[in-house]
Amino acid sequence: MGALYRFGVSLEKELIDAFDRHIEEQHYNNRSEALRDLIREELLKKKWLAGGTVAGAIVMTYDHHKRELVNQLIDIQHDFQDIIISTQHVHLDHHHCLEIIAIRGNAPDVQKLAAILKAKIGVIHLSLSISAAG
Ligand code: NI
Numbered sequence: 001m002g003a004l005y006r007f008g009v010s011l012e013k014e015l016i017d018a019f020d021r022h023i024e025e026q027h028y029n030n031r032s033e034a035l036r037d038l039i040r041e042e043l044l045k046k047k048w049l050a051g052g053t054v055a056g057a058i059v060m061t062y063d064h065h066k067r068e069l070v071n072q073l074i075d076i077q078h079d080f081q082d083i084i085i086s087t088q089h090v091h092l093d094h095h096h097c098l099e100i101i102a103i104r105g106n107a108p109d110v111q112k113l114a115a116i117l118k119a120k121i122g123v124i125h126l127s128l129s130i131s132a133a134g
Contacts, residue, residue: 045130050107056130058101058114065095066122073117077101080113096124104133 011019019031028034064070077084083105090098103110110128118126 046111052107053105053133054107054110054130055102055104055133056110056128058099058103058117058126058128060099060101060117060123060126061092062097062099062120062123063095064097064122069120069122072120073099076113076116076120080109083109083113 019034023031023034026034028037062069062073077087083103085102085104087102088100090100092098101113103113107130110130114126114128117123
C-alpha cells in the first residue's frame, strides 16, 4: 500500500447522515473505508467506459424552479441528440422533476453528457447506469 493522504470534505448534514447510515448498513468500520470503495468503484467504471459503444440511462432529479435550468438542460440534450434515444420526464412534486434519459453512443460522449448535466446548478442528483450496447 502507498502512502496515506488525508483531506477534508464538506457535506450537507442530510448527505453525511445518509452516508453514515449507508456505512452502518454496509458494515464498514469507518467513513474512510466506505469512501475508498466508492472512489475505486468510480475509477473502475471510468476505466471500463473508456472503450467502445455503450447503452444505458442517465437518471437525474432537479429543481425546475432554478432559473434557466430547464432551458439549459434542453439545450444540452439537443447538443447530444446523436446519443440520446429518448427522454422520460416525471413531475415528482411542485419543485422537483425526475428525468430518465436513454442513451447509446461511445463511452466518452456518454460520460461527457452526464458530467455536463450533473454540474448544472439545480441538479440535485444524477446517476449514470451503463449496459452493453448489444
Ligand atoms: Ni417536471
